[in-house]
Amino acid sequence: MRALVVDDSRAMRSLLRQILLQLGIEVAEAAEGRAAIDLVEAGPVPELVLVDWHMPVMDGLELVTELRAHKEWRHMAIMMVTTESEHENMVRALLAGANEYLIKPFTADAVVEKLSLLGLHCATVPAGDSYGGATQP
């Protein structure tokens, strides 16, 4: 499985990369929505996109809307990963096409649980393991 992590924080992308790699998921990264669109268009198309809300250039809500405007990408699962927890905004993201919503700060277990809810099956994070082990590209 391939995932695309879209967040303007390299530290956050690093944390998510470490979790996803432990789950056996390949990871690409983008720092904002427009760069994410460019990556998806260049392919390969990821099965999962994790999207922060507040980013420069193109924010997460715009990105979700743009991704869902492409019918050929409809199979893609989109999970918002954000501090934005106002109910109204959560509804906006889900109506725009996000499939799941994960509020920061999150644990590795919470990511696994959300992937399970999305029907995405992956390797199990070793018990008691946290984020260590992965290195930056």
Place this chain on the structure above:
Amino acid sequence: MTDLVSNETIAEITQTFWGAYLPDAGDLIPAVGLPAIEDVRSRVDIDGAWTGCVEVSCSMAVARKIASVMFAAEPSEIAEADVRDAVGELVNVVGGNIKSILPAPTSLSVPILDDGGEWRFAAELESEVLLAWAGEPIVVRVWRPEGTI
């Protein structure tokens, strides 16, 4: 302290960041009388039904340790840009969660990092929480615009 958000809540929100992202790096505990060291400062602005900002500051050593965990690298391998990025995400998460308990609707800015220039801004201190991580201070402040109550 404000009626909107207590110091205890600010501390709990900040501790939640540690529990989630730095679980093996020791506890973040309330501190009293520890002199603040503010080499690294970052803030997020909140605008809307409540206006103000949330600021987090700490020593460069603490910031480097935070970044080393988030980047899964040795502290000696961490560049200053990584340090600033990690502290930016810290204030983004803490500020975002404080925003969630303030009157809505509000919007949250991207993190604003102290670049070494003039950092003070036109605001009055709403609250200040001093925490300690491995004996090192971390300060979380909530600011409101000048002249507001």
